[in-house]
Amino acid sequence: MSPLQAxxxxxxxxxxxxxxxxxxxxxxHSLLVNKHDVDEVLQETNLVLWRESSxxxxxxxxxxxxxxxxxxxxRAFIKRRNRHPALFDEATMVAIARRQGETVDQxxxxxxxxxxxxxxxxxxxxxxxxxxxxxxxxxDEIAEKVGLGAAxxxxxxxxxxxxxxxxxxxxxxxxx
Amino acid sequence: xxxxxxxxxxxxACLNGNASETERKKFSALLAKSDDFVDDYxxxxxxxxxxxxxxxxxxxxxxxxxxxxxxxxxxxDKWLLIGVAAxxxxxxxxxxxxxxxxxxxxxxxxxxxxxxxQWGVCTIPTSLQTDLPAGRLRLISGVAKLRFPNVxxxxxxxxxxEILNTKACRVYSGRxxxxxxxxxxxxxxxxxxxxxxxxxxxxxxxxxxxxxxQLDVIDGxxxxxxxxxxxxxxxxxxxxxxxxxxxxxxxxxxxxQLQATEERPxxxxxxxxxxxxxxxxxxxxTYGDRLEGNEFxxxxxxxxxxxxxxQPHWERVIVLRFDLSTLSKDQIKSAHxxxxxxxxxxxxxxxxPDASLEFYVLDEQFExxxxxxxxxxxxxxxxxSNAPIINQDHVNLIGxxxxxxxxxxxxxxxxxxxxxxxxRSDRDGLITIVLKxxxxxxxxxxxxxxxxxxxxxxxxxxxxRIEMESPSNE
Numbered sequence: 001m002s003p004l005q006a007x008x009x010x011x012x013x014x015x016x017x018x019x020x021x022x023x024x025x026x027x028x029h030s031l032l033v034n035k036h037d038v039d040e041v042l043q044e045t046n047l048v049l050w051r052e053s054s055x056x057x058x059x060x061x062x063x064x065x066x067x068x069x070x071x072x073x074x075r076a077f078i079k080r081r082n083r084h085p086a087l088f089d090e091a092t093m094v095a096i097a098r099r100q101g102e103t104v105d106q107x108x109x110x111x112x113x114x115x116x117x118x119x120x121x122x123x124x125x126x127x128x129x130x131x132x133x134x135x136x137x138x139x140d141e142i143a144e145k146v147g148l149g150a151a152x153x154x155x156x157x158x159x160x161x162x163x164x165x166x167x168x169x170x171x172x173x174x175x176x
Numbered sequence: 177x178x179x180x181x182x183x184x185x186x187x188x189a190c191l192n193g194n195a196s197e198t199e200r201k202k203f204s205a206l207l208a209k210s211d212d213f214v215d216d217y218x219x220x221x222x223x224x225x226x227x228x229x230x231x232x233x234x235x236x237x238x239x240x241x242x243x244x245x246x247x248x249x250x251x252x253d254k255w256l257l258i259g260v261a262a263x264x265x266x267x268x269x270x271x272x273x274x275x276x277x278x279x280x281x282x283x284x285x286x287x288x289x290x291x292x293x294q295w296g297v298c299t300i301p302t303s304l305q306t307d308l309p310a311g312r313l314r315l316i317s318g319v320a321k322l323r324f325p326n327v328x329x330x331x332x333x334x335x336x337x338e339i340l341n342t343k344a345c346r347v348y349s350g351r352x353x354x355x356x357x358x359x360x361x362x363x364x365x366x367x368x369x370x371x372x373x374x375x376x377x378x379x380x381x382x383x384x385x386x387x388x389x390q391l392d393v394i395d396g397x398x399x400x401x402x403x404x405x406x407x408x409x410x411x412x413x414x415x416x417x418x419x420x421x422x423x424x425x426x427x428x429x430x431x432x433q434l435q436a437t438e439e440r441p442x443x444x445x446x447x448x449x450x451x452x453x454x455x456x457x458x459x460x461x462t463y464g465d466r467l468e469g470n471e472f473x474x475x476x477x478x479x480x481x482x483x484x485x486x487q488p489h490w491e492r493v494i495v496l497r498f499d500l501s502t503l504s505k506d507q508i509k510s511a512h513x514x515x516x517x518x519x520x521x522x523x524x525x526x527x528x529p530d531a532s533l534e535f536y537v538l539d540e541q542f543e544x545x546x547x548x549x550x551x552x553x554x555x556x557x558x559x560x561s562n563a564p565i566i567n568q569d570h571v572n573l574i575g576x577x578x579x580x581x582x583x584x585x586x587x588x589x590x591x592x593x594x595x596x597x598x599x600r601s602d603r604d605g606l607i608t609i610v611l612k613x614x615x616x617x618x619x620x621x622x623x624x625x626x627x628x629x630x631x632x633x634x635x636x637x638x639x640x641r642i643e644m645e646s647p648s649n650e
Binding site: 025026029030033034035038085087088089091092095096099100103107110111114117118119120121122123124126129130132133134135139154155157158159161163164165166167168169170173 | 188189190191192193194197200201204205207208211214215217218219220221222223224225226227228294295296311312314316452453454455456476477549630631632
């Protein structure tokens, strides 16, 4: 390994880190789901990646290395919060992480197709997304605002994901 | 409940954050058993992660404002990284648009600044200091400034605004301020009831949720044109005009009544309502118990309709609901329904002659008696529960079209005065239309006609195109 010293190399590393943020976010999200937990672990991961940058050899697979660091940070986070049960056990986490590595190209294609699908959602569905993901409202708060029960809001959020998933499937089908 | 159904229920509970510890353990065990489940989970989690990114829009200071704690080289690099990392939140919020931009979406505006902004679900990036293509922006809170050529538009959240092109935008709701510099004259701000054409000025537009707008000329001159009446006003500095569905109401006297245009305001004044708007719904119903996918795949994002006397179990009808709550029904002049035919690859087209498709409106008393989630043939009020036929006591025929045998794809338009009559007579703000194929296929696997639904990635959803007339024409 050649340690990073020169300015050019530092900038290249920052560039790689920037470029891979969305992948890291998605990766960590798949293991923790809770937004606040994901944000915290992503910050920790970024700091560790920067601290360990001298151990990364430019030209090798940054994404694989960064996801390995992220997986370790997820483990450390779960250990720190041992009173809070983890979403997945260790074996399942490893299986999810492994499978993400194996299907990375397909997931990237799906991510690219997603934008157009989101733009097709009805105003009512976009309103739910605004409140849930934009304003960060709890399900109970959304339920009160839109006059539905909490179960109805959960159902609507699931429906939106299913709609988007089907739309992405169809988009990729048409491209193939 | 099958294992797959259990998996989907647990997956949704985990992603929604309302799974119990027992459910999480069950879900974990299911994932450990099957790579197919893992793949499906990853795809759904990716969608959730993407939507979560939408909520992360931050007002990022320029890097030169991020001060290092110490002057050491390492610290500087660290703070540079932190500055960059912070900027990532802004940069990444636009990542999902890469595919859109890759298609060379033309840049028409520029997001100049954003203070304390929380963005809702937009169809274009909200990254600070980036070029923007045409598209919809929903600013939940904060203040953002868009720059068009020689024009600046400031959004004061909450705002729902669409960038149309380099010379026009549309405000659906919320408050914006427009500043037009020399060279930018003619810039148009559309509102639901009126258009503001700037002649070199500073003005404010505030649109309520119901579409009513107040137009305030702060400095200079603007022309205001009312959609319904065609009335045109030239308003000068320090004046205000209100625009509702019926009229322009001048709040002060600093205006000039412009000559009405020779062109009737009705021309080009259309309302478009699709099954994805408001309380719109859509589904298709199958008479028999067998479902597509058991023996052959069903095309995604497609509403199916079929009639075959030799195969009653495959009788299918399409049901569409449109939300009419925003329409002034007494101004409806004419209407047609657009459907985009798409290939279904189900059955043989040569086994169906030119096919007549009938359109029925469901009696209003049954309007709320169905939904796309739970309705089945037996429970839907527009069909006979124990026979593959329409319930003629609950519906009225409002039109029909013919689909050529050789051309089941493309745009089809049902244009019938009975449709406009049905829209005019609506009382509850909703209308349900049932589509039935009257022409039977021959024996064997005859063709199943399909139309794009509201989630179709390329085709248009079922859409009503309604021509409105001004009250003065009545």
